[in-house]
Amino acid sequence: MANEVYKKFMSESAKMAADTARQEILYGKINRYNAAVKQAKSQFVNLDLARNRAAYLKNKALGDLEKVLVEFEVNFEKNGGRIVWAQDAADAIGEITEIVKKYEAGYVVKSKSSVLEEIELSRHLSELGVETIETGMGEFIMQQAGEQPSHMVNSAMHKSGEEVAALFNAKFGLPATATSDQITAYIRKQLRNKFFNAKIGITGANFLVADSGSVGLTENEGNILMSTAFPEVHIVVAGIEKVIPSIRNLDVFWPLLATYGSGQKTAVYNSLISGPRQEGETDGPKEMVVILLDNNRTAVLAQTIQRRALACIRCGACLNASPVYRTIGGHAYGTTYTGPIGAVITPWMKGLNEYKHLSFASTICGSGTSVCPVKINLHDLLLHNRNDSVKQGMYSTFDGFSMFVWKKLLLNRNWMDKGSAGFKNMMLKKAYGGLWGKKRILPEVAEDSFKQLWEERREGIIRKKKKK
Ligand code: SF4
Numbered sequence: 001m002a003n004e005v006y007k008k009f010m011s012e013s014a015k016m017a018a019d020t021a022r023q024e025i026l027y028g029k030i031n032r033y034n035a036a037v038k039q040a041k042s043q044f045v046n047l048d049l050a051r052n053r054a055a056y057l058k059n060k061a062l063g064d065l066e067k068v069l070v071e072f073e074v075n076f077e078k079n080g081g082r083i084v085w086a087q088d089a090a091d092a093i094g095e096i097t098e099i100v101k102k103y104e105a106g107y108v109v110k111s112k113s114s115v116l117e118e119i120e121l122s123r124h125l126s127e128l129g130v131e132t133i134e135t136g137m138g139e140f141i142m143q144q145a146g147e148q149p150s151h152m153v154n155s156a157m158h159k160s161g162e163e164v165a166a167l168f169n170a171k172f173g174l175p176a177t178a179t180s181d182q183i184t185a186y187i188r189k190q191l192r193n194k195f196f197n198a199k200i201g202i203t204g205a206n207f208l209v210a211d212s213g214s215v216g217l218t219e220n221e222g223n224i225l226m227s228t229a230f231p232e233v234h235i236v237v238a239g240i241e242k243v244i245p246s247i248r249n250l251d252v253f254w255p256l257l258a259t260y261g262s263g264q265k266t267a268v269y270n271s272l273i274s275g276p277r278q279e280g281e282t283d284g285p286k287e288m289v290v291i292l293l294d295n296n297r298t299a300v301l302a303q304t305i306q307r308r309a310l311a312c313i314r315c316g317a318c319l320n321a322s323p324v325y326r327t328i329g330g331h332a333y334g335t336t337y338t339g340p341i342g343a344v345i346t347p348w349m350k351g352l353n354e355y356k357h358l359s360f361a362s363t364i365c366g367s368g369t370s371v372c373p374v375k376i377n378l379h380d381l382l383l384h385n386r387n388d389s390v391k392q393g394m395y396s397t398f399d400g401f402s403m404f405v406w407k408k409l410l411l412n413r414n415w416m417d418k419g420s421a422g423f424k425n426m427m428l429k430k431a432y433g434g435l436w437g438k439k440r441i442l443p444e445v446a447e448d449s450f451k452q453l454w455e456e457r458r459e460g461i462i463r464k465k466k467k468k
Helices: 002-017 020-041 047-063 065-078 089-102 114-118 121-127 137-145 161-172 180-197 223-229 247-262 297-301 306-311 317-321 323-328 339-350 352-360 367-371 378-391 397-410 413-417 421-436 450-458
Strands: 082-086 107-110 131-134 200-203 207-209 214-219 233-239 269-273 287-293
Touching (some): 002 323, 002 352, 020 247, 020 317, 020 323, 047 065, 065 082, 065 287, 089 121, 089 200, 089 233, 107 180, 114 121, 114 233, 121 131, 131 137, 137 180, 161 180, 180 223, 200 223, 207 247, 214 247, 223 269, 247 269, 297 306, 297 339, 306 339, 306 378, 317 323, 317 339, 317 367, 323 339, 339 352, 339 367, 339 378, 352 378, 367 378
Parallel strands (some): 082 287, 107 131, 233 287
Antiparallel strands (some): 207 214, 214 269
16 A cells, blocks of 8 residues: 555656646746735734744644633534534544435535545545535636646646636537636636525635634635525534634734735635524524544644644645645645645654655755744654654665665765765666656766865865866
């Protein structure tokens, strides 16, 4: 199993690394995002203070998780909502299945949410014969393309406008030159009746607010508002790490999420939903259920160092900053959570042995850490994941042997100086040529070592460079 997951990652990432056209699409979108983020940051008088405060609040909530979650539960239930504790994806799907059967729903309207991808909601519902209507623009496009989202904020990050137009031409007969406005208008029209007649709306949650018992949702399209206002039931699936202590904390989280997520000062719609429709209210569901999902988040929490990663507010900034994500895109990871944050948490959520390679697929340049609004030290955490996997003996005989040899060599200057550059290059090629990939040139050992050059310089020897 481990081998298969790793092999797939290696082959997919090698394919993507050679796909320069795809990278250009990613770079174009990320460049536009970077310019917008720069603008949006100007709203903060002291951005660093805001980031520190957000980090503190998230870490405090993680430290008191049992208490804060129960506070959320009590307050949400006071508002008339129902809480379900789900140990894993099967528990969450089981609860959703019961609700779908109770309401005899033929379809559900679903908003964009990573956690709903994580539990593979659409696949499970389709096995029950229930259709999932994706209501986010990016997710609607991905559903038509038969693909998973490739980015936690911009699901269709890897697709060009031309590709989307061609897809809608082939599937719905829109002009092959359709603009994004035309495509958006088409999708809106398709969704309108679905919203009005839906019995069940399913969303994720950006924040669970403990002191008010509310679910905080942020979006730009209004599809979440429609998915929660019209249906009879609103089901929320939220990871347990989404809880924050107080409604007052949103003054820092909402602007930070908008700034780092999409380069906006604030998202177009920020909603706080605190329970089902109350007497005298004209809209909102008659039943509201929040499913609090663990699904191995407690395995991340159990790591004294890596638990910091649960402070993530899923803004996607570390993906955009990561040279690895920008080169291989999201699909190559083969996981719901991608980029640096995905590489930290997935090994704990899905199995360290099977997914440890993601923690090794990083340059440890710290670019994700530098942009994280909640100051998660992603590159450190990746190193800790590597360290843990090695400590648990999760490495091949070849890796163990080659590290043994490297250590011997690097600790002994005389050994390092033995053999010509040609010999060393031949050995390196034999050992690492395959791993390095066919499309890259393995760096070569120089003719003269630094030590030789330094000694010659000190002795004032000026040599003519050997002609190759
Ligand atoms: S780790 Fe930080 S930068 Fe990355 S998605 Fe989470 S909050 Fe955003």
